[in-house]
Amino acid sequence: MKNFKVAILGCGTVGGGVAKIISEIGSELSERANCTVELAKIVELNASYAVTRFELNPDLFVDGSNDVNAEQANAAIKEILADKSINLVVETIGGTGDFVYNTCLDILNAGKHLVTANKALLAERGKAIFEAALANKVTIGYEAAVCGAIPAIKTIKESFSGDVIDSVSGIMNGTSNYILSNMQNNNLGFAEALKMAQDNGYAEADPTLDVNGGDAGHKTIILIKLAYGIDVTMEELPMIGIEKIDKEDIEFAEEIDAKIKLICYAKRNGDEIYATVRPMMVKNDNFLSGVDGATNALRFSNRYSGIHILVGEGAGSSETASSIVGDIIFAARYNEQINNEAAPTSLTFSDDRHFEFPYLVTFSTEDAPGTTGFITSEIGAEGINIDTVSHNRRGLDNATFSVATVPCKIDKINNAIENIKKKRPEILVKEPKIMPILYSDRK
Amino acid sequence: MKNFKVAILGCGTVGGGVAKIISEIGSELSERANCTVELAKIVELNASYAVTRFELNPDLFVDGSNDVNAEQANAAIKEILADKSINLVVETIGGTGDFVYNTCLDILNAGKHLVTANKALLAERGKAIFEAALANKVTIGYEAAVCGAIPAIKTIKESFSGDVIDSVSGIMNGTSNYILSNMQNNNLGFAEALKMAQDNGYAEADPTLDVNGGDAGHKTIILIKLAYGIDVTMEELPMIGIEKIDKEDIEFAEEIDAKIKLICYAKRNGDEIYATVRPMMVKNDNFLSGVDGATNALRFSNRYSGIHILVGEGAGSSETASSIVGDIIFAARYNEQINNEAAPTSLTFSDDRHFEFPYLVTFSTEDAPGTTGFITSEIGAEGINIDTVSHNRRGLDNATFSVATVPCKIDKINNAIENIKKKRPEILVKEPKIMPILYSDRK
Incomplete structure (x- = not known):
């Protein structure tokens, strides 16, 4: 069997989960990929913590269990880029800054596949990254960037390729869904429910991107590009967060047998696409109304195959990591024959007036x-x-x-x-x- | 763009749906496949009916809108097999007889990809067919064979490839689920509910394979092979149908907050696999208990990514056809780099005593x-x-x-x-x- 060598940049919650899965079930993964999937190198500043936290072999790291500085890490990344034997790099550094952006471009330009969970980077600066993948005939795996463990990306790209997606609606931000569920089930106000989410580890100290729809917006932009082949910016996407939902709204929702959910929504009408992230009244006969807490769910309405529902974990270390490992296996399997991204389409992004x-x-x-x-x-x-x-x-x-x-x-x-x-x-x-x-x- | 030419054998409910989708959205499909997907030939005895029913171009058929006899059809199949320009053949003839079995082997041995919805054939005589695909380095697409429109196959094969499926439980026979739903929701006996299903077109005149678990068993065998790489025969698979469920069973189910469902079940425990098709008491806190009527649903419990639920249409012309078209696009995309089926594993098929x-x-x-x-x-x-x-x-x-x-x-x-x-x-x-x-x- 051929070797398929993988490097990981950033060994935090998600990157560490990836390293752990490959370490634990590497031989099964190799059978599935029909080649030996080998974890070759991990670059992480805080190596001592990562080795302990994920029970990893220190030899995989730049300087064993010793922490390294930025200079050492950069040198290690350069080495990985120059190493022809490495087929794929996992970017789990995070953020949208120039360093991670340029690193992704460098990976692709070095002829290596890229797998990432970085939804913000792909949504805000993804265009050049996808173009670089196409130019270099390598793939970008980003299943983990949208709804963690739910196979949203491959379902659209590989399973719904024989159909037309008329509309997709999803609960794609666990934090806001947790807050809304508690407002509705426990009669809390927004501020109380947010505090409860923070106390229970479901919301960050700065919850802005979760409650203002920004995180869901990132995911929606990635889905629209994949499903409809069009680039939409965060400025173009109509977004409303959940901050202004009050008890009165919830009472009115109950009165029409509905629940308020932060919905990521896209719809095709002929050659026009409309998309938005905003609170909607979801009638109780729609499956999404019953999706409570931090769970994510997607509902597709397809022209030929009807209604589909996918439910799963939207976050978590091993949950998100399993999606990344799935992308690694996919790249290993179809290494020589990568088909990148939706071809450009004649569809246009429209607004709700149509x-x-x-x-x-x-x-x-x-x-x-x-x-x-x-x-x-x-x-x-x-x-x-x-x-x-x-x-x-x-x-x-x-x-x-x-x-x-x-x-x-x-x-x-x-x-x-x-x-x-x-x-x-x-x-x-x-x-x-x-x-x-x-x-x-x-x- | 390269051409990717497709022939369809059998233009009934499902085959006709495939021809219709390709005719309607062929150019979008070609964009996605990155090659021109062309429907080259359809072989169907009852061509006159198929042309009208699915609004198809008569030039695609053996003798235009004229019906053909078996001899003409066989000659046309031979021509397709000999035509090097045809890349993929869709088998929608059905049945498990020697004719369809040998035709499938011939397709693969001619170096063409095979796409089929024929669950009975794959479950009962699939071994040689999968081996022929492997030997000829072509693929078998069979997404449509398990749960119609639900992307069960690609989800296991391409999305859960970075994980271990601890267990899968599914409602995979719409007819028996429709009958059980009506027994439970409308307080009917089995015979009454069966008659209602027949009257409403949800059950065949001969419902044996649906109510005795046979159809669900076929699908379970295909899933087990894919998820765990082991061959199980219909004789080895423990199967119990729904014929003996009575009102008393349903009352006892209600008493423990459960519903009775015909469950396709497989579980891994170390290197042992147990699988069965049988009625189970599904507690109401399990999503499957609420899946009523002819809908299909699958629930996976994965080691790393947790619980996943997929819901969709288990049958229907365009629903099943869309899965077939998805398989065609997949084969067209990854034409040169097909990775067939789960590698043999060391897992063994066990029984419920373990x-x-x-x-x-x-x-x-x-x-x-x-x-x-x-x-x-x-x-x-x-x-x-x-x-x-x-x-x-x-x-x-x-x-x-x-x-x-x-x-x-x-x-x-x-x-x-x-x-x-x-x-x-x-x-x-x-x-x-x-x-x-x-x-x-x-x-």
Whole structure:
């Protein structure tokens, strides 16, 4: 059997998990890859900790169990790049800075396959990296970058290649899902639920990227590129986080048999693609509404094969590492015949004005008779059919209620709101909240 | 771009679906495969019907829209086999007879890739077929053979290649699941529920292979070979159908918060593999308990990546066809570098005596005081811990109750039953029913 040699840059939570799996089941992996998969070198500044934490052979490291400095690490990386016998490099350094970016380019330009879990790097600076892989006829494995252990990437790339993905909706950020689940199941406010997530290790001290949709956005950009062959930037992707979800929103969700979830969403309509990351009202007949806690899940609606659901662990050391090892085996198997990335397509990135959704619109108004009639009439005047109107919640001197519409374009909702404000400027005491509704039976 | 030419043998429900997808989205498929995927020829006796049903170009058929006889069809197959420009043949003839078996061998021996949905053929006569693929360095695509649209095969082969599958449990026969769902949700007996399935097109006039576990057994054998590299015959695989499930079983299931499902099950313990197809008590905290109707679902418990769930359509024309087209694209992409099937492993096929399960044992006894105490004492005497004992159901002169055990070996259950019979031969009015229990948190 031929040898297939692997180096790992960065031996933290994920990189260490990769080293551990290869150390533990290397011979089974080699059988599957039809070549000897060999872990040749690990570069890690904090080697002493990594050796102990993952029970690894110190000989794999630059200077055994001794920690090394940046200069030594850089020299080791240069050696790996120059070593023709190394076929694949795992980048588990993380971040989006120039060092990791250039290192990835160097790996590919040295004719080596690259496997990475770095969603931020691929989403924000991925274009040149994918181009370098193509130019050098090597592959980039990034199964671990989207939803940890869930085989989202290979399912789209290798399993759904005989179909057209009409839409994909996913719960792809465990932290925000954990927070929303606790708000809904335990009647907590956002701040309390966030603190609980931090106390239980489900949220970082700085949870910004998790709760503002940024992390989910990175994953969505990678999925869109793969599923539809188009490059979308973080600036272009409409993103709304979960910070402003309050108990009232959750009550309105319950009233229409729905749960609020941070949904990564992409939909194809002819040659147009719309995508967004934002809280949506997910009806309870949609599988995603029942996905609680830190679990991740993806729901595909395909033209020929119908509905698919994938559920699994979105994070964790060995969970994410197993996806990386799967990518290593794939590269080892199909080494000489790598087919990179979706070919450029004629699809274009569009916005929600071209797509119809059912929406839940929440109005806070003066508490006066005739208000519901006036507002729903204005919605009707725009040609929007109303599905349900919630019970009216009366406060001290104002009232709140929500209107669920059948699928319509967002412009019509906005027109209706504008007309309401124009005709009775005093009636709305705050800006209406608008949230799309996800059904099970509507694609 | 290079050409990748495909022929289809048999243009019925599935083969016709394949031809339709390629006809409709051929150019997208070619972009993905990085070569021009061309449907070159379709061989079908009943061509006139197929052309109309799937809206296909008659020029693809042997004699246009005209039906052909067996002789003409055989001549056309010979031509395809001799045509060096054809890269891949889709076998959607079906059956396990010599004709289809030899045709598959001929395809592979002619150096062409084979894609098939024929689970019975692969499960019963697959060994020589897989060997021929290996010898000729071509691939067999059979994603469509297991659970229709669900990407079970590629998930195991390409996505879980960096992990160890500790166990897999699946609902892989839509007909029997539809029947069981209706027995449980609508309080029907087996015969009534079967008739309802037949009336609604969910069961064939001869439902034998669906309700006796045979169809699920075929799929299980294919999965075991792929996941564990071992060949198991239909005779070796322990199989129990759903024909004997009655309302009482369903009541006992409800009492322990479970549903009865026909489960395809395989588990690895060290170097031993156990597999079975049989009704199991699936606790409601296990995702599979909520999978109703004709839907299929698979639940994997992996050593490194934890629990995975895949849900999708297990049957249907375009659903199954999309899996076949996915296999065609895969073969086209990695044409020169096909890696066939799991390497032989040192794992052995074992039986349930080496594996522990929690069991539900249902006893029908004389209605006499002290019976429960006597029976549960005998179970305890074998060192089996009891989880719960059900309410006693009293009939005219006998009583029925069930005992849920913690995980134990089946031999101990059998010993306890033997001791009960030996000590008080009169006490059991019929043979106890034994059914494994599937929890969510136990692998």
